[in-house]
Amino acid sequence: MRSRVLGILVTAALVVVAACGGGPSGQQNVTGQPKSGGSVAFGLRSDLSGASLDPLRLFSDSDGSVAYGIYDPLLNRLGNKGDLSPWLADSWEPSSDLKTWTFHLHKGITFQDGTPFNAEAVVLNFQRHMDPRNKSLSLGNASLIDTVSATDDSTFVAKLKTPWVDFPQTLTAGYAFIASPAAIKQYGDDYGKHPVGTGPFALKDWVPGDHVTATKNKNYWKQPYPYLDSVTWRFIPDQDSKYAALKAGQIDVLQVATADQVVKAEKDSKLKVSKYEGNGGTFVMFNTQAPPFNDPNARLALSYATNRQEITHQIGRDRYPPAVGIFPPGSDWFSTGITEPKFDLDKAKQYLQAYGKPLSFKFNIVTDPITRQYGQVLQAQWQKAGMNVELNQMDQPTLIGAALGHQFQAQIFQYGDWFDPDYQFFTTWISPSTRLTVTNYTLYSNTAVDAALIKARATSDASTRKQAYAVLQQALAQDQPYVWLHYNTSYMILNSKVQNLPTIYSSVSKPFQMWVSS
Amino acid sequence: MLQFARAKVLHLVPVLFVVTSFSFLLTSLLPGNLAQLMAGPNATPASIAAVRHELHLDEPLPVRYVEWLGSAARGDLGRSPRTNQRVTDTIKERLPVSIEVLILATLIGLLIAIPVGIASAHRAGGVLDQAASGAAFGILAIPGFVLAIVLIYIFAVEFSLFPATGYTPFLTNPFANLQSFFLPALTVGLGEAAAYMRLLRSDMIATLQEDYIAMARAKGLPTWHILVRHALKPSSFTLLTVLGINIGRLMGGALIVEIIFGLPGVGRLLIESIYARDLVVVQGVVAFVAVGFVLINFVVDMLYGVLDPRIRHGRAVA
Numbered sequence: 001m002r003s004r005v006l007g008i009l010v011t012a013a014l015v016v017v018a019a020c021g022g023g024p025s026g027q028q029n030v031t032g033q034p035k036s037g038g039s040v041a042f043g044l045r046s047d048l049s050g051a052s053l054d055p056l057r058l059f060s061d062s063d064g065s066v067a068y069g070i071y072d073p074l075l076n077r078l079g080n081k082g083d084l085s086p087w088l089a090d091s092w093e094p095s096s097d098l099k100t101w102t103f104h105l106h107k108g109i110t111f112q113d114g115t116p117f118n119a120e121a122v123v124l125n126f127q128r129h130m131d132p133r134n135k136s137l138s139l140g141n142a143s144l145i146d147t148v149s150a151t152d153d154s155t156f157v158a159k160l161k162t163p164w165v166d167f168p169q170t171l172t173a174g175y176a177f178i179a180s181p182a183a184i185k186q187y188g189d190d191y192g193k194h195p196v197g198t199g200p201f202a203l204k205d206w207v208p209g210d211h212v213t214a215t216k217n218k219n220y221w222k223q224p225y226p227y228l229d230s231v232t233w234r235f236i237p238d239q240d241s242k243y244a245a246l247k248a249g250q251i252d253v254l255q256v257a258t259a260d261q262v263v264k265a266e267k268d269s270k271l272k273v274s275k276y277e278g279n280g281g282t283f284v285m286f287n288t289q290a291p292p293f294n295d296p297n298a299r300l301a302l303s304y305a306t307n308r309q310e311i312t313h314q315i316g317r318d319r320y321p322p323a324v325g326i327f328p329p330g331s332d333w334f335s336t337g338i339t340e341p342k343f344d345l346d347k348a349k350q351y352l353q354a355y356g357k358p359l360s361f362k363f364n365i366v367t368d369p370i371t372r373q374y375g376q377v378l379q380a381q382w383q384k385a386g387m388n389v390e391l392n393q394m395d396q397p398t399l400i401g402a403a404l405g406h407q408f409q410a411q412i413f414q415y416g417d418w419f420d421p422d423y424q425f426f427t428t429w430i431s432p433s434t435r436l437t438v439t440n441y442t443l444y445s446n447t448a449v450d451a452a453l454i455k456a457r458a459t460s461d462a463s464t465r466k467q468a469y470a471v472l473q474q475a476l477a478q479d480q481p482y483v484w485l486h487y488n489t490s491y492m493i494l495n496s497k498v499q500n501l502p503t504i505y506s507s508v509s510k511p512f513q514m515w516v517s518s
Numbered sequence: 519m520l521q522f523a524r525a526k527v528l529h530l531v532p533v534l535f536v537v538t539s540f541s542f543l544l545t546s547l548l549p550g551n552l553a554q555l556m557a558g559p560n561a562t563p564a565s566i567a568a569v570r571h572e573l574h575l576d577e578p579l580p581v582r583y584v585e586w587l588g589s590a591a592r593g594d595l596g597r598s599p600r601t602n603q604r605v606t607d608t609i610k611e612r613l614p615v616s617i618e619v620l621i622l623a624t625l626i627g628l629l630i631a632i633p634v635g636i637a638s639a640h641r642a643g644g645v646l647d648q649a650a651s652g653a654a655f656g657i658l659a660i661p662g663f664v665l666a667i668v669l670i671y672i673f674a675v676e677f678s679l680f681p682a683t684g685y686t687p688f689l690t691n692p693f694a695n696l697q698s699f700f701l702p703a704l705t706v707g708l709g710e711a712a713a714y715m716r717l718l719r720s721d722m723i724a725t726l727q728e729d730y731i732a733m734a735r736a737k738g739l740p741t742w743h744i745l746v747r748h749a750l751k752p753s754s755f756t757l758l759t760v761l762g763i764n765i766g767r768l769m770g771g772a773l774i775v776e777i778i779f780g781l782p783g784v785g786r787l788l789i790e791s792i793y794a795r796d797l798v799v800v801q802g803v804v805a806f807v808a809v810g811f812v813l814i815n816f817v818v819d820m821l822y823g824v825l826d827p828r829i830r831h832g833r834a835v836a
Contacts, residue, residue: 047782047790051601051608132565135602139565189602208611209782210685236683236780240667244682245780248674397795438566 052192071197119150323484360388364411626707635718683780762818
């Protein structure tokens with residue numbers, strides 16, 4: 001979910017988003033054979049963000065986890081590398097200009113209320129998101145669509161305003177969860193409280209702020225799923241209580257675990273840990289248009305003074321890999337032969353000298369205990385290089401506000417897992433002067449990067465795209481508008497009887513294939 | 519009595535006005551561009567402007583305040599831009615949780631405090647008094663969030679007697695409901711018991727020095743009769759005042775307890791809304807809690823009159 005750019009940010013956060021992989025492949029720690037019956041309770045870290053299960057209002061990892069129980073997306077991300085798999089759509093293809101996308105829908109599916117699922121239903125769902133009056137949280141993506149239509153009962157066509165190779169990547173969540181048109185019509189404004197999808201579980205009981213329970217959809221179109229009789233999602237904001245609830249057997253899956261909880265759970269024979277090594281990142285970003293960090297020497301000095309290893313060791317308990325740059329070295333998009341700054345105090349001092357005056361600045365962080373540790377460790381590292389750092393603590397919305405309004409010198413930030421670079425990085429790095437973005441927080445502006453990003457968006461040729469992203473990687477390594485600290489690994493902790501949790505991309509769980517062993 | 523009530527009601531008006539204008543002003547002064555946050559991560563300059571207009575952020579502050587106050591007076595606190603739900607509906611959804619914590623915690627507090635307080639005052643300095651005082655100071659010294667975690671560890675994790683978190687509505691299952699409220703109510707109630715007990719004890723010791731108590735003793739009335747019928751009522755003023763303040767405070771939700779025990783009460787609603795910058799809800803909840811607080815203290819003021827006739831006849835006591 002791209003929305004996580006803001007969504008997950010730094011809450012208890014630097015906690016990391018779990019991603020879930022799995023699926024028919026990609027399960028971790030599975031013992032025994034699938035078995036029908038039983039129930040599983042998930043402990044989510046926050047309430048539904050819009051107090052609603054209307055696809056218009058789905059946004060966070062908690063929303064997504066419940067949505068995967070009740071709805072099905074058009075495409076799904078299964079397996080360990082996050083590749084797209086068919087789901088409600090059996091297959092799809094773009095036109096040669098990447099502007100018209102055709103989806104062949106699976107036939108014979110019905111919604112939980114008996115309404116048939118067809119291309120008309122998909123059109124109606126997309127039109128709701130595209131209408132700005134509905135204030136869909138997927139409006140950013142939906143506004144890039146020009147028209148949607150049903151050419152026959154099982155063919156859905158989306159015409160985009162511009163070529164966009166990455167469009168299918170957005171169809172695994174948010175606006176791609178398809179709701180029953182009959183239920184939308186019946187409940188109107190109140191639909192969010194009466195969600196009806198095609199998913200493996202149908203809503204049974206909902207106590208706002210406490211839990212949602214859904215029971216098995218006996219007519220689920222993808223047999224033999226689901227195995228479980230029922231699923232409950234509990235909203236537990238406090239980390240310690242969530243862990244206590246897991247130990248007490250009130251929940252079976254703890255979503256978005258902290259590094260400390262993972263260390264504890266690894267020693268507990270009744271628990272097991274599920275993880276996904278994602279490519280989302282935690283980083284320090286600079287305002288490149290305001291002093292002192294409008295001077296590249298200041299940014300490079302800071303980057304060389306940052307000991308990433310120490311951060312992941314002290315705070316992350318070695319549960320997250322230290323970052324090198326924008327692309328993790330194992331990524332398909334990583335280009336070798338580009339020098340990225342590493343911890344080197346001598347080099348830091350050289351760049352400080354080139355900067356030519358004492359470097360002092362304010363570093364914005366969030367007030368939660370984990371992020372404060374990042375602030376303190378980084379402050380100590382930078383002071384060692386001779387910089388004068390003042391920590392500026394604020395709550396998360398203020399931090400996001402500062403980012404959007406460019407009211408900062410340096411601040412900590414985070415983004416979730418991405419599956420195609422365009423999806424995550426186009427709006428982050430395209431120059432603000434193009435007026436194609438409001439989320440280029442650093443105000444970074446580089447015409448070579450602009451050209452590369454636009455080229456990579458408008459072609460499906462893998463090697464052309466990789467070359468274009470090498471330009472981005474090179475430019476960012478040289479200019480350091482971000483200092484990447486570490487890549488995010490998602491963790492969930494499970495009761496050991498819980499089996500077959502799919503890989504947890506973006507901290508979202510999917511219950512369709514899970515079962516419990518006796 | 520009626521005149522006394524009328525005077526009190528007239529006092530309410532300026533208090534409520536000040537409270538609501540402050541809450542409105544403070545939330546308006548919060549940093550960050552609200553429209554930009556509400557417009558979401560993929561906002562365009564045009565969509566931000568649309569949100570600004572819709573939230574009336576393009577109008578001057580006094581105009582917005584008067585508009586808001588006008589609809590608030592008619593019982594309309596607006597709709598949350600985040601959930602599109604009416605603020606009054608959201609409060610109605612969350613209020614039963616906070617009220618139940620309030621009632622159960624107050625009951626636990628009073629059930630412990632009154633007997634222990636009376637007994638301690640009766641034999642001030644005795645073994646029971648010293649033990650009770652020691653326990654009270656111990657409990658007062660433990661922060662609520664520590665007490666909550668300790669109770670969870672003992673009663674939920676080790677003995678599995680009560681759930682660690684969560685909430686079952688009373689009408690769904692009364693037994694499970696009381697089970698889910700026991701630990702949170704105990705966390706709040708223990709702290710209150712300690713405070714109430716100390717208050718009642720010291721007032722009662724003073725009352726027991728009064729001449730009419732010596733008179734009652736001289737008449738040979740039984741000790742329990744003197745303590746409960748003669749001494750308790752005049753000793754309960756401070757207790758009542760603090761009780762009123764506490765109940766008013768708990769109406770706004772026992773914040774820490776609601777977060778730790780995962781109870782969907784008013785306090786958690788307020789915190790979540792602050793973090794989401796859902797200022798419409800924040801203003802609505804603050805106004806609601808302020809009005810509730812003022813009204814409860816109004817009731818407490820009226821109860822003084824019941825406890826002490828001198829007050830309702832307008833003769834000052836102190």
